[in-house]
Amino acid sequence: MSESQTAGMFSGRESEGLVLVVDDESDVRKVVRMTLEKSGYDVVEAEDGEKAIEEIKKGENSILLNLIITDIRMPNMNGIDVINYYKKEWPSVPIIVLTGFPDVEMSTTMLQHGVSDYLVKPVESEKLRASVAKALEQREVRGF
Amino acid sequence: MSNQDRTTVVILGAGKGGTALLELFTRLPGVEIAGIADQDASAPALQHASQLGIPITQDLVSLISLQGINLIVNVTGDPHLDLLVAAHKHPETEVLGGSASKVLWDFVQHASQIQSQLFQTEKLAGMGTFASGIAHDINNPLYILLAFAENILEETDDPRIHEQVRSIIEAGKRIQGICQNITRYARATNTDNAIAVEVNEKLDEALNIARYATTLQDLTIVKSFGEHVEVLVNPGELFQVLVNLMTNAIQAMEGKGTLTLSTSCENGVGKISIADTGSGIPTENLEKIFDPFFTTKPLGQGTGLGLHNVKTIIKKYRGELRVESKVGKGTTFSIELPRSPK
Numbered sequence A: 001m002s003e004s005q006t007a008g009m010f011s012g013r014e015s016e017g018l019v020l021v022v023d024d025e026s027d028v029r030k031v032v033r034m035t036l037e038k039s040g041y042d043v044v045e046a047e048d049g050e051k052a053i054e055e056i057k058k059g060e061n062s063i064l065l066n067l068i069i070t071d072i073r074m075p076n077m078n079g080i081d082v083i084n085y086y087k088k089e090w091p092s093v094p095i096i097v098l099t100g101f102p103d104v105e106m107s108t109t110m111l112q113h114g115v116s117d118y119l120v121k122p123v124e125s126e127k128l129r130a131s132v133a134k135a136l137e138q139r140e141v142r143g144f
Numbered sequence B: 001m002s003n004q005d006r007t008t009v010v011i012l013g014a015g016k017g018g019t020a021l022l023e024l025f026t027r028l029p030g031v032e033i034a035g036i037a038d039q040d041a042s043a044p045a046l047q048h049a050s051q052l053g054i055p056i057t058q059d060l061v062s063l064i065s066l067q068g069i070n071l072i073v074n075v076t077g078d079p080h081l082d083l084l085v086a087a088h089k090h091p092e093t094e095v096l097g098g099s100a101s102k103v104l105w106d107f108v109q110h111a112s113q114i115q116s117q118l119f120q121t122e123k124l125a126g127m128g129t130f131a132s133g134i135a136h137d138i139n140n141p142l143y144i145l146l147a148f149a150e151n152i153l154e155e156t157d158d159p160r161i162h163e164q165v166r167s168i169i170e171a172g173k174r175i176q177g178i179c180q181n182i183t184r185y186a187r188a189t190n191t192d193n194a195i196a197v198e199v200n201e202k203l204d205e206a207l208n209i210a211r212y213a214t215t216l217q218d219l220t221i222v223k224s225f226g227e228h229v230e231v232l233v234n235p236g237e238l239f240q241v242l243v244n245l246m247t248n249a250i251q252a253m254e255g256k257g258t259l260t261l262s263t264s265c266e267n268g269v270g271k272i273s274i275a276d277t278g279s280g281i282p283t284e285n286l287e288k289i290f291d292p293f294f295t296t297k298p299l300g301q302g303t304g305l306g307l308h309n310v311k312t313i314i315k316k317y318r319g320e321l322r323v324e325s326k327v328g329k330g331t332t333f334s335i336e337l338p339r340s341p342k
């Protein structure tokens, strides 16, 4: 929150975590990257689920993936299938849905399926950062 | 020549009744219309029939005396015509006239009104899908726009740029608000259970939609809200009630006047009133305004279902609905709904 803490994040070498951003629109990915990099996260982009897995496996250690932020309406996969797809590959990585669909039912289903947040675009940078921090916190409490 | 599974019919009278029957009969596969007659050459159904290729005439007797007619339907409402029909028709031709044809005509009109009501519901349901599709397509670019704008704010100190970017963000937020309103209204037709609903918030939301009822907007909005007025309803249904009442109020003022929204709570009852300075409702109409399909608005603008729905919903929650009105002064609708048990 405080100025000094933020400054610390910037100067510190250590990453706050590795976030995978999946959206078919490149400017959306760019905007999320921009927002998160300012808070010290590392970001990997992919335009769909398949490419995401490729992209992460390409990196040295896919174990380091901390969080997935994803749209749920994409050219070759939709809705809950998207979530299951990631769960199969990375069962313990938290997922935040970031979508243009303000759908109450969908968000309830998603949260029931263990998604850690359902954010509707346009989301304010502060809100996105808070949601990311919360997802990572919860994971620490649950997992390690 | 008539055969057994086809009925050949002629229609006498081309006014409202004739129009309704013409529409019905052309849709029935077992009925063939041999002709329609009216002494008045400008009667509406005559023109309609000639477009459909159905024989029309002003000479009633020639049509009545045609061979091979199974049924003559007389919707002229003229009692003398029954005698004329009896004198000229073939012995095997049956006649539907007098109050029997009136009942048939009423029935046909009723059926077509129900159909338009169904159409309305379908349109709303369809609008739900449509609206969420649009919302998605708007929200993506809107996010890009707003997030880049926010980023510029974070990265520059120039006050002039700050001011301009703030305006961009405000405009973007307005688009976001409109988008949310559309989806919310479209969703309002889906029902779920009653919950404690904050009335003041719902009034504001409903006003955002009802404002679109007229193009001319010179409204003064007066709000006199009590604190924490909660009622136990389905939020979507309460929303529908408020949008309907406000739309009527704004239409009655033709976009110009004062709309007063008040809320309060007393003894476990939440009270809402919506008052306008519009045309008012004549006493003779006060009884009828809650009837389904009662409307004084031109075709395409009024369905006459708004207040009927309002009444049905309020009744469902055991609430009270009252109206006070003075022609030329304005109208106040008041609602009382049980407050949620705390």
Ligand SMILES: Nc1ncnc2c1ncn2[C@@H]1O[C@H](COP(=O)(O)OP(=O)(O)O)[C@@H](O)[C@H]1O
Pocket: B244, B248, B249, B252, B276, B278, B279, B280, B281, B289, B290, B294, B295, B296, B297, B301, B302, B303, B304, B305, B306, B307, B308, B331
């Ligand atoms: N606030 C109002 N001021 C004047 N007349 C009203 C008002 N509300 C309702 N009415 C009258 O009641 C009729 C029925 O209203 P409603 O059931 O909402 O149907 P609709 O608005 O489609 O006509 C209206 O056509 C109008 O004549």
Ligand SMILES: [Mg+2]
Pocket: B244, B247, B248, B306, B307
């Ligand atoms: Mg109405």
